[in-house]
Amino acid sequence: MATPQAAGSYVLGSAASEHDRLVRQGKRLGPFTERLFRDAGLGPGQRVLDLGSGVGDVALLAARLVGPTGAVVGVDRDGAALAKARPRAAEAGMTHVRFLESDVSALTGEVPFDAVVGRFILMFLPDPVAILRQLVTHVRPGGVLVFQEASWPSFLPQVAHLPLWTACAALIMETLHRGGVRSDMGNVLFRGFQDAGLPVPTMRLDVPVDQGADTRRWLYDLVCTLQPRFAQLGLSAEAVGDVATLGERLERELDETSSYAAGVGLVGAWARKPG
Template sequence: MQETSGYDPNYVMGRSTAETDRLKRQSQLYDASTWQLLREAGLSPGMKVLDIGSGAGNVSFIAASLVGESGAVVGVDSNPAIVAEAASTARSLGLSQVSFRVGDITAIELERDFDAVVGRLVLIYVRDPAALVRQLLEHVKPGGIVAFQDLDWGEGPIANPPSPLLSQAWGQVREMFRRAGLNNRMGLALRGVFVAAGLAEPRMSLFAPVGGGADFDGYDYMASGMRSNQPHILKLGVATEAELALDSFAERLRAEVVAANGVFALPTFVGAWSRKPPR
């Protein structure tokens, strides 16, 4: 790969055990939508897939379920600890067709015979996502698949009735993204990224888990996300630790929503896929 200024290594969610746990919780809530995106994009048995920013390996495992034992999935992430955990999980699941590599996606040596490149919640952390996608296309065969799923953190949460605590937390994270120089609307920006990278108009979809009641997993997921974001929220001066009060956040949000007999949507993921132009 050639050098590019498109990659931002400052992952605002942090690199911690708490963040790894958040990623696992996220998997339970969002993996079905990622599977649907990759299936519609055309991942099929025998394909070789590159998963960038592979994290704990959830997207790689979804891809493996679609390409089967005759296919191959290569995940790349810059965090050695989470790569080791992903590799251990792959072994425990018997997924011999899945491998993981540690490295900066803009610098690591990779083959140029992939049938697809995929990623979830990656481009939001990139200063020039179109440049990175163009670079990744060098490793994809002509006609190969490009599929990404990213966050669209809008102006406010979807909730009925409105949740004051959720709205407050939502605003704090949105302001953190703004001060960090990240595009909190990257999900809906995927269309422009794909076109700027020289791809055809992508097919796109939108997904957000919705729930209420005492047993909804969304309360703990929002709390885990706030906990992973807390260091940057504090560093950027968005809120104080006392204002966040994360030790009680999940229970306070649960009590507020249950008392109002309400429902709310978790952050929206937008998926987009297209194909590399043929020769």
């Protein structure tokens, strides 16, 4: 069994501002996650387990796909995040979603699920392959595992001509690295699925680009979440300047170079459990 990691070491923390950031992120990435889940076969009547639910965006998305004849269980160890996820589900009329406070490594068997899903969760785990192996036992034969994780290297070429965006990306990647987080999940997913006894996964890489306000501000948003970690992890934020003015300076850099804004790469993988 994988060893649970101390919740306090989770690099993004559990502040209310981080939970708000997850909601903005969920709105921006929802269409990409929905397309991945639909292609992986999520649909009406299925029972879905969502790992690392946070404030519930992926669980709610899955709940819309499976409809009222299906069911979704969302798991997270952050009780404060789940306390926000539950009323969001109630307000959306999603009575077929429930949330469970648990470390993903401590899950014990329920009735096997038709699908196990997650967005931005395996990258935070010390041993994602061990977790994938455990998860396979929570899926019925013929059921599907589908994950969408980050690929920072596929974002970098989009901002190579933007010195401030590049400096922020470098600072964030180093913070993630020192915080024990993988910033490039492509091959981890590709190999990890197979090491967990699953078939070669179907893979997808999306790099969202647009001019929406949330996409123009997402990098600044993430710097704000990680700011308390810089000194703790021995990093200087000098290269990005005063965080109080960073949001405006990042947007100005886009405007002065007539550039679109890009999001972090989203690497998706799915495979069905043989049987």
